[in-house]
Amino acid sequence: MIGNIIKKEFKELxxxxxxxxxxxxxxxxxxxxxxxxxxxxxxxxxxxxGIVDMDGGDFSDIAMSVLIGRAKVVYDGSxxxxxxxxxxxxxxxxxxxxxxxFSQNIYANHPGEIEIYWxxxxxxxxxxxxxxxxxxxxxxxxxxxxxxxxQQDSSLDPALVLAPTTRIETTFFKxxxxxxxxxxxxxxMLISQSxxxxxxxxxxxxxxxxxxxxxxxxxxxxxxxxxxLTLPVRRSHIVIGKMVGSxxxxxIMAAIYMIGFSRYMTSFQSSDINLADFGLALGVxxxxxxxxxxxxxxxxxxxxxxxxxxxxxxxxxAQALIFPITALALISAFIIMFxxxxxxxxxxxVLLFAIPxxxxxxxxxxxxxxxYPLVIGGIAYAAVFTVIMIAxxxxxxxxDRLLTGSVRKRVAPRKPAWGLRR
Amino acid sequence: xxxxxxxELVKDYGNFRxxxxxxxxxxxxxxFGLIGPNGAGKTTALRVIATLLQITSGxxxxxxxxxxxxxxxxxxxxxxxxxxxGAYKNLTGKEYLNFIAKFFGDGEKFQNIVQRGLEISNLxxxxxxxxxxxxxxxxxRLLVGRALMVNPRLAILDEPTSGLDVINAQEVRRIINSSVxxxxxxxxxxxxxxxxxxxxxxxxxxxxxxxxxxGTAAELKKEYDAGNIEEVFVKAIK
Numbered sequence: 001m002i003g004n005i006i007k008k009e010f011k012e013l014x015x016x017x018x019x020x021x022x023x024x025x026x027x028x029x030x031x032x033x034x035x036x037x038x039x040x041x042x043x044x045x046x047x048x049x050g051i052v053d054m055d056g057g058d059f060s061d062i063a064m065s066v067l068i069g070r071a072k073v074v075y076d077g078s079x080x081x082x083x084x085x086x087x088x089x090x091x092x093x094x095x096x097x098x099x100x101x102f103s104q105n106i107y108a109n110h111p112g113e114i115e116i117y118w119x120x121x122x123x124x125x126x127x128x129x130x131x132x133x134x135x136x137x138x139x140x141x142x143x144x145x146x147x148x149x150x151q152q153d154s155s156l157d158p159a160l161v162l163a164p165t166t167r168i169e170t171t172f173f174k175x176x177x178x179x180x181x182x183x184x185x186x187x188x189m190l191i192s193q194s195x196x197x198x199x200x201x202x203x204x205x206x207x208x209x210x211x212x213x214x215x216x217x218x219x220x221x222x223x224x225x226x227x228x229l230t231l232p233v234r235r236s237h238i239v240i241g242k243m244v245g246s247x248x249x250x251x252i253m254a255a256i257y258m259i260g261f262s263r264y265m266t267s268f269q270s271s272d273i274n275l276a277d278f279g280l281a282l283g284v285x286x287x288x289x290x291x292x293x294x295x296x297x298x299x300x301x302x303x304x305x306x307x308x309x310x311x312x313x314x315x316x317x318a319q320a321l322i323f324p325i326t327a328l329a330l331i332s333a334f335i336i337m338f339x340x341x342x343x344x345x346x347x348x349x350v351l352l353f354a355i356p357x358x359x360x361x362x363x364x365x366x367x368x369x370x371x372y373p374l375v376i377g378g379i380a381y382a383a384v385f386t387v388i389m390i391a392x393x394x395x396x397x398x399x400d401r402l403l404t405g406s407v408r409k410r411v412a413p414r415k416p417a418w419g420l421r422r
Numbered sequence: 423x424x425x426x427x428x429x430e431l432v433k434d435y436g437n438f439r440x441x442x443x444x445x446x447x448x449x450x451x452x453x454f455g456l457i458g459p460n461g462a463g464k465t466t467a468l469r470v471i472a473t474l475l476q477i478t479s480g481x482x483x484x485x486x487x488x489x490x491x492x493x494x495x496x497x498x499x500x501x502x503x504x505x506x507x508g509a510y511k512n513l514t515g516k517e518y519l520n521f522i523a524k525f526f527g528d529g530e531k532f533q534n535i536v537q538r539g540l541e542i543s544n545l546x547x548x549x550x551x552x553x554x555x556x557x558x559x560x561x562x563r564l565l566v567g568r569a570l571m572v573n574p575r576l577a578i579l580d581e582p583t584s585g586l587d588v589i590n591a592q593e594v595r596r597i598i599n600s601s602v603x604x605x606x607x608x609x610x611x612x613x614x615x616x617x618x619x620x621x622x623x624x625x626x627x628x629x630x631x632x633x634x635x636x637g638t639a640a641e642l643k644k645e646y647d648a649g650n651i652e653e654v655f656v657k658a659i660k
Contacts, residue, residue, distance in 0.1 A: 223508035227568075230472045230502040231525045232494070400475050404435060 024324065029331070047134040048092035050075030050083040057103025059112060059164070062148055063141045067096065070137055084117055093130040094118045096138075106145070109157050111166040114138065120173040120183040122340025123190045123365060131183040141165065174342070174369040178278045189280075190365060198333035198361040203257050204298060205357045208250020209305040209325040212242055216309030217318025226403065235397040239390055243302040250298075286367040293360040293379050300356035300382040301325065303389030310396045332358035341366070341374065356382040423486055425450050425576050425607035426471060431480035433466050433631075440466040442631035443480065448576070453598070453608040455622035457615070457651070463631040464611035465505060465580055471609065472502035472578050485575055501574035505581040505611075507565050511554040515545055515564050518553060519571065526572045535571050542597055543567030559590040566594050570601045577601065579610040583617060595621055615651045627655050634658040 049071045053060050067073065075086040075095070083095045097115040106112045116138070121127055145164045149156060171178045171186055178186060219225040228238065282290070305325055312318035332355045341349060341362055352358045359378030366374045396402055426448035433441040441463045448454040456464045469475045471482055473493040482489040484496045509518045519539040523532050540549060543564045545556075553561065562585070569577060582598060583591035598621060602608055612618050618625055619639045626636040635642055635658040639651055648654040 222511060223504065223506045224510055226469075226472075226474060226504040227502065227507055227522075227565075229474055230497055230500065231522070232497040233525055234494070400435075403469070403474055 022323070024327070029327075045130070045133070046070065046072040047094075047130050047137065048072045048074055048087070048090055049134060050077075050087040050092060050095040052078055052080050052083050052095065052097045054078065054100040055098045055102040055104075056100075059103040059106050059145050059148070060098045062144050063098060063102075063114070066141045066144050067137060070140070071134065080117075084119075088119055092119060093134050106149075106156075106160070106164050109160055111160060111164060112145075113166050113168055114141075115168045116170070116182070118169060118171040118183050120171050120186060122343035123173075123187050124337060124339040124343065125187070126338040127183075127187070127340055127343050135182065135184065138165075138167065174371070176278075176280070176369060178280075181278065186278075189278075190368075195337055197364055198336045200254060201294065201297070201357060201361045202329040202333040204250055204254040204294075205301040205329045206322075206326050207253040207257075208246050208298060209301055209329075210322045211249045212246035212302050212305040213309040213312060213318045213322050213325070214315060215242055215246060216306065217312035217315040217321075220312060221314040229397070229402070235394045236390065239303075239306055239393045239397060242306060243299065246302055246305075247298055280368045282364065282367055286364075289367060289372075289375050289379070290360065290363045293363040293375060293382070296379050296382040296386065297357040297360045300386045300389065301329075303386045303393060304356075306393045307389055307396065310393065310402055328355050329357060331355070332361055336361045353378070353381065356385045423450065424448065424483075425452070425485060426454075426609060427481075427483045428467070428471070429481045431467065431470065431482060432478045433463075433470055433475065434478045440631055441470075444626075444628065444631070444633045445480075446626050446633060446636060448607055448609050450575075450607050451602060451605055452623045453602055453610065453621050455618045455625045456609070456611045456628055457613060457618050457625055457655070458611075458628035459613060462628045464613075464628055467628070468502070468578050468580050468609065468611055472500060473497055474502075499575040500578060501569045501572055501576075502578045503565055503569040503580060503582060505584050509553045509561060509564055509568070512552065514552050515543065515549040515556070515560075516540070518564065519543070519549075519568060522568050523571065535573075538573070539567045539571030541567075542570050544593075559586050562586055562590065562594065566597055570597060570606070573604070574606060576607045576609065579608060581612055581614075582610055583612075583614065591617070615655075619651055625651065627651075627658050629655075629659045 049067065051064065051067055051073055053064055053076075068076075074090040074092055075083040077083060080095065080097050083097075087093075087095045095117040097117070099113060099115065102112040102114075118131060120131065142163065142165045146161055149161045149164060167182075169180060169182050171181055171183055173183075173186060181189070219228065229235075305322075308321045308324065309318065312321055332352060335344060335348065335352055336358065341352065344352065352362075356378075359375070359382055363375045363378065366372075424447050426446075428447070429445050430443045431441055431445070432439065432443055444463070444467065446454070446456075456467060458464050466475065470477060470489070471484065473489060473496050476490060485499055487495045487499075489496060509515075510521070513521065516536075519536050523535040523539065526532075526535055543549065543566065545560060545564060548556070548560065549564075553564070556564065562583075566582065569579065577598075579598070583594050586594060595617065598608060598610075608621075610621065622639070624636065624638050625642060626633045627642075628634070635646070635654065637645065642651065642654045643649070646654045646657045648657060
């Protein structure tokens with residue numbers, strides 16, 4: 001008996017329409033993971049650096065031996081400009097300059113300065129793996145010098161013995177020169193753009209998308225769709241009305257969600273750093289572009305949802321149709337959190353650009369770095385996508401498909417099924 | 423002017439022919455009934471005339487407007503009540519009538535439409551309750567009110583008393599009759615023979631997508647030498 005019930009439940013639930021989204025998403029996640037690469041492997045990779053040793057003293061020798069042993073040194077010369085170019089050309093992470101008075105300063109009870117010229121490629125979490133490895137290496141240099149100072153039994157200040165080096169850092173990031181910050185500090189400053197905004201957009205798309213797809217499912221389940229379609233109102237107005245209504249619901253729900261989430265995220269942010277001090281502030285026109293990007297992306301997402309919603313047979317099947325939207329929103333958000341648009345493989349870049357709601361996730365960060373073509377291109381793409389999807393939705397609304405679904409090809413002999421009632 | 427003119431209408435779903443070349447007319451101020459068994463093509467015919475389905479071949483005009491070319495104009499003068507229609511469950515009955523009425527007029531016209539809807543549905547204080555709390559009979563009365571409150575020139579009613587008890591069914595038939603007296607043309611489908619004889623001025627018997635006989639109930643009974651419409655149908659499809 002129980003087997004019979006299990007069999008019925010399985011047959012009812014395990015249908016192609018619920019299976020396909022899962023398979024597509026599984027393939028998508030697998031592909032994204034493959035393309036982004038293995039974090040573990042990347043952490044074990046030696047950081048690619050250049051070194052300019054202008055000191056040649058005892059302590060710079062220690063530093064050189066540590067760095068040469070544990071990093072891939074692509075430049076070891078005396079010209080900082082040339083070294084920087086070489087490191088850039090070899091896709092390296094930084095050029096380290098040890099100034100001529102490095103050892104002398106340490107012997108004179110002053111910390112030895114190491115100038116670090118970072119080349120930051122992206123602001124995603126995974127983009128800072130190489131710089132993180134080099135930071136660890138510089139820490140090792142400091143430790144080795146400390147050991148040497150202890151072995152020499154010098155009468156230096158214990159505080160200096162424990163921290164014999166200091167860093168003077170400059171980060172080059174997409175044409176901007178940010179003085180006094182390492183890539184990890186800069187990445188932390190951009191956490192709002194890297195994590196908070198993708199999550200906000202993701203939630204907005206998922207919640208508003210779920211509303212519009214559910215609305216289509218409910219129209220069918222509650223048998224209200226036929227009445228709606230015979231009212232004197234244009235099909236395009238029905239489509240747009242559903243989209244805007246769902247967008248409002250989605251925005252309210254996302255706002256409630258974000259109140260909690262933003263408070264959670266503020267605990268990770270450094271409050272004493274002002275982005276404007278580093279030339280990373282946005283102007284009024286930039287915020288306007290972010291707003292337009294978000295609005296157009298929301299419309300694009302909802303227009304896609306309404307097309308998907310036309311396939312819903314009822315509320316339950318509508319829930320399954322939300323899955324592809326959720327997956328696309330999650331994939332976009334995760335890629336943008338972990339990697340920068342410019343540092344992902346080309347095929348992933350195409351995928352990310354093709355997902356219309358990925359653009360507002362990237363917009364703020366891109367505008368800070370003056371990448372206007374990406375933002376404006378994204379807005380144009382999402383607008384075209386919206387128009388096409390609305391046209392497709394209106395076409396479906398004008399067709400039989402909305403009411404009859406897909407019709408299996410059959411030619412069955414008809415038998416009257418007369419219901420005799422008096 | 424004819425309320426509805428259907429000529430050689432064919433409707434296919436893929437390879438399945440649901441309607442196979444039917445022709446009929448509905449006059450102004452007339453109740454015309456399409457009767458037949460389940461799957462005969464009644465609902466499909468009504469959905470085509472209600473602008474919901476595309477025409478495979480043939481022609482359909484409603485008060486001179488041709489489908490599908492002038493579907494927008496047709497929607498302004500018709501009202502369609504599907505067999506299994508529902509209303510938005512999170513709205514109250516009044517809110518639902520307001521929602522529909524807004525498509526048909528503003529200001530005083532809107533108020534008049536809603537007032538007529540309230541009178542036809544006759545749900546008393548319950549009109550202010552959510553539709554979700556209504557019984558099947560109450561929902562159907564609300565929907566009949568919705569369909570007829572807009573004073574359509576043509577009301578297309580698919581099984582208007584479907585699932586209703588005798589009292590509610592009688593009330594719905596009374597409402598339909600009073601609308602017809604006010605000049606509304608009605609095209610309805612049913613497989614309830616008694617209802618059809620009570621309501622319709624003329625009848626078309628439909629089976630396997632074809633009209634097998636049509637006329638007034640009296641004409642059909644005389645032609646087929648039958649005591650009732652049910653008997654007429656059995657003889658007509660033999």
